[in-house]
Amino acid sequence: MSEKKKNWPLWEIFVRSKNGLEHRHFGSLHAADAEMAMENARDVYTRRNEGVSIWVVESKNITASNPDHNGEMFEPAQDKVYRHPTFYHLPDEVKHM
Amino acid sequence: MSEKEVKNLEEIFEARISRDEKIEPKDWMPEKYRKTHIRQISQHAHSEVVGMLPEGNWITRAPSLRRKAALLAKVQDEAGHGLYLYSACETLGISREELYEQLHSGKAKYSSIFNYPTITWADMGAIGWLVDGAAIINQVPLCNTSFGPYARAMVRVCKEESFHQRQGYEIMLTLCRGTEEQKAMAQDALNRWWWPSLMMLGPTDAESVHTEQSMKWKLKRKSNDELRQQFIDQTVPQADILGITMPDPDLKFNEETGHYDFGEIDWDEFWQVVKGHGPCNKERMSARVNAWNNGEWVRDAAMAHAEKNANKKVAKAS
Numbered sequence: 001m002s003e004k005k006k007n008w009p010l011w012e013i014f015v016r017s018k019n020g021l022e023h024r025h026f027g028s029l030h031a032a033d034a035e036m037a038m039e040n041a042r043d044v045y046t047r048r049n050e051g052v053s054i055w056v057v058e059s060k061n062i063t064a065s066n067p068d069h070n071g072e073m074f075e076p077a078q079d080k081v082y083r084h085p086t087f088y089h090l091p092d093e094v095k096h097m
Numbered sequence: 098m099s100e101k102e103v104k105n106l107e108e109i110f111e112a113r114i115s116r117d118e119k120i121e122p123k124d125w126m127p128e129k130y131r132k133t134h135i136r137q138i139s140q141h142a143h144s145e146v147v148g149m150l151p152e153g154n155w156i157t158r159a160p161s162l163r164r165k166a167a168l169l170a171k172v173q174d175e176a177g178h179g180l181y182l183y184s185a186c187e188t189l190g191i192s193r194e195e196l197y198e199q200l201h202s203g204k205a206k207y208s209s210i211f212n213y214p215t216i217t218w219a220d221m222g223a224i225g226w227l228v229d230g231a232a233i234i235n236q237v238p239l240c241n242t243s244f245g246p247y248a249r250a251m252v253r254v255c256k257e258e259s260f261h262q263r264q265g266y267e268i269m270l271t272l273c274r275g276t277e278e279q280k281a282m283a284q285d286a287l288n289r290w291w292w293p294s295l296m297m298l299g300p301t302d303a304e305s306v307h308t309e310q311s312m313k314w315k316l317k318r319k320s321n322d323e324l325r326q327q328f329i330d331q332t333v334p335q336a337d338i339l340g341i342t343m344p345d346p347d348l349k350f351n352e353e354t355g356h357y358d359f360g361e362i363d364w365d366e367f368w369q370v371v372k373g374h375g376p377c378n379k380e381r382m383s384a385r386v387n388a389w390n391n392g393e394w395v396r397d398a399a400m401a402h403a404e405k406n407a408n409k410k411v412a413k414a415s
Contacts, residue, residue: 006400007194010187027250028184030193032396033403044177047170048257067124 010059011037013044015051023055034058103127114314119245122188130314133307134244135189136205137316142182143200143207147381149175151215152224160218167264168221174261178254185246201386209367210297212375219272219279219286225265227287227294227332233258234328235298238318266335273339280341287336288344295359296367298325304364329357 008030014023026045031037037056045051065073081087090097098106107127113120120126149172156172159165183193199205210228215221236258239251272283299305299321311317319327329348336343347360369375 005397006404007192008396008400027181027253028187029180032399033406036399036403043173044180047173047177064123067121 008032011041011056012059012062013037013041014055014057015041015045016053017051019052023053026050028059031056111313114243118243119248120243121245129310131189133310133314133316134247135186135191137311138182138186138189138244138247139191139196139199140206140208142179142186142196143205144211145175145179145182146200147207147211147385148228149179150381150384151211151213151377152221154215155218155221158218159221164221164268167260171225171261171264174257178250178257181250181253182247185244185250188246197389201382201389203373203382206371208297209370209375210293212370212377212381213289213293214377217282217286219269219282220290222265222268222272222283223286223290225261225263226269226335227265227290228297229258229261229265230332231294231297231328233262234324239316241315241318243315269339269341273341283339284341287341291343291345292362292366293370295325295329295362296364298328300364300367301362326356329359333357 009032010028011031011034012028013026015026016023026041029037029040029044031040034056037058038054041054041056046054077083106125110120110125110127110130120130152168152172152175156165156168159168183196186196187193196205200207215224233255236251236255240248240255242248242251269283269286272279302308302320302322305321308317308320312320333343333348333350345360347358349358350356351358370378373379
């Protein structure tokens with residue numbers, strides 16, 4: 001097999017299971033172009049009425065955070081308890097808050 | 098990275114798994130974890146894909162439109178399951194082409210049960226009932242395995258697979274309630290598929306080389322022998338309802354243990370089939386290799402078409 005030959009790229013598939021819900025990542029597949037990715041996604045991921053809308057995105061277009069940097073990315077949120085309602089002490093008599 | 102640093106990372110990694118945390122593709126993982134998962138997930142994917150062949154044999158000859166539609170849907174599911182699993186495997190940094198190459202060259206294995214021939218319609222019943230039954234027992238615990246993409250694929254597979262076993266059992270039931278010849282056909286299929294189905298759950302614990310490590314990584318939650326016992330215990334009463342009997346004179350319910358005792362499994366046969374000397378190994382592989390090679394021009398043409406369209410769009414925009 002020649003090294004130069006291009007293989008079908010990878011696509012990420014997102015499906016909205018019903019109106020009112022967000023599109024959720026369902027999986028991935030290889031396809032030559034977006035149209036084929038859409039057709040294959042329909043056959044692979046919605047054979048049992050799992051969806052009403054499909055997004056296909058070529059995987060190379062997704063920028064992902066690096067788990068090695070999870071410390072500086074996500075830890076700063078951990079000590080900010082004042083962002084949560086339970087941080088604030090109110091007497092029990094205060095209702096509806 | 099120094100040896101000490103790796104060891105430290107490994108300890109953190111093992112601790113995460115024992116806390117039931119999932120491992121995702123970009124997380125650091127020991128090389129052995131990556132390799133073991135590539136081996137097991139790809140073997141699983143190959144089994145789904147090769148598993149379509151024995152059933153494909155009967156799609157055009159199904160006895161009714163109802164049976165044909167069900168069999169087609171089942172085989173289509175198996176193609177889908179292969180795809181979910183290949184995708185999960187590719188997140189570990191191996192390409193689809195490499196995976197196919199490993200299958201076609203014989204480097205990678207697939208479930209040895211698919212190297213048996215499907216000679217009568219009753220085999221479609223026996224496969225659904227027994228082979229899918231054994232597969233479900235193997236797969237359900239994997240929905241909780243430590244590697245996220247594998248666990249997610251398994252959840253989807255298990256959800257879709259529940260109809261496979263029921264449709265197989267229904268075929269058996271129909272034959273067993275039919276004429277004497279039909280019932281004999283069902284019994285014959287059971288005779289041929291029973292032992293290979295028991296072998297499907299893997300070598301005995303004493304012979305199984307990967308069990309301990311796989312238990313730790315939750316690639317396995319129960320040992321092969323435990324799974325086999327569970328399969329036998331739940332399947333024998335189902336045969337009683339059909340009114341046919343397992344081809345095992347030693348099979349007997351043991352009041353003391355609450356389980357069925359069963360006869361000796363012919364492990365020589367198992368290893369012969371695994372090593373490529375089963376009745377259909379060559380036929381299965383040549384079907385796969387031919388499908389891949391004969392489809393090459395289609396894959397290339399689709400890619401060329403996609404590139405041409407993309408270039409046209411660029412030209413229009415500029």
